């Protein structure tokens with residue numbers, strides 16, 4: 090790997106690479122257009138370093154040239170790397186625990202089978218928490234429960250599929266669930282835990298961009314989780330996504346949002362039920 094000294098000389102950028110305002114705007118526009126993610130000005134230095142390294146690694150003479158290549162070629166495989174560089178994957182098991190208590194009560198009263206879409210699943214902690222909640226609420230093996238867990242970030246979804254976590258990640262998981270749903274690693278895998286197949290089999294993973302055109306069929310889901318993701322989008326994008334979520338829910342279906350997300354004034358498609366849970370109007 091080249092040192093940052095070499096990279097900076099090749100790109101005529103200082104070691105703490107800052108993009109020119111024009112190139113930062115260019116990168117931000119491409120990212121927003123493709124993934125909806127709004128790149129704040131405080132990301133300029135990080136973006137500079139990331140893009141300079143990546144552009145250099147794949148043989149471009151400048152970040153500008155790299156961005157031109159993306160702009161010119163919407164089907165370039167490089168888009169995947171570009172987007173993965175800017176996603177924020179922060180998540181946890183049983184994050185915002187009150188939602189899982191609400192989900193447990195909700196599914197007990199619903200007509201079965203139950204189908205849930207976890208639409209920004211990151212590295213898997215959220216869909217596996219949903220899976221544990223469903224299994225505990227509907228323990229009969231013949232009661233159908235399924236989760237479709239998607240994210241735009243291909244690396245995150247790959248890690249989610251693997252279902253292997255350092256032991257400290259599962260601290261929020263109740264002890265009896267840990268025994269039931271996880272295997273402890275031994276030998277080289279000591280300090281890691283792995284989701285058991287009995288839980289993993291409830292979850293189907295996939296890559297899905299909330300801005301893409303082909304969406305799930307109407308009435309597909311009992312509930313959708315889209316938590317701590319809309320905050321990265323502007324209001325127009327949030328509204329568009331909410332209006333696409335609504336038809337994919339069954340009557341009375343729920344939308345779970347993140348703790349700082351408020352959709353009340355964006356659309357009539359949902360009304361707030363409480364604790365950042367929305368019901369389809």
Ligand SMILES: C[S@@+](CC[C@H](N)C(=O)[O-])C[C@H]1O[C@@H](n2cnc3c(N)ncnc32)[C@H](O)[C@@H]1O
Nearest residue numbers: 124176179180209211241242298299316317318
């Ligand atoms: C902060 S994480 C939230 C994870 C989880 N929902 C939670 O609340 O713990 C945000 C996730 O949204 C995903 N994301 C960002 N833009 C997206 C898009 N256009 N389509 C689908 N997922 C997207 C990111 O890759 C990231 O994994």
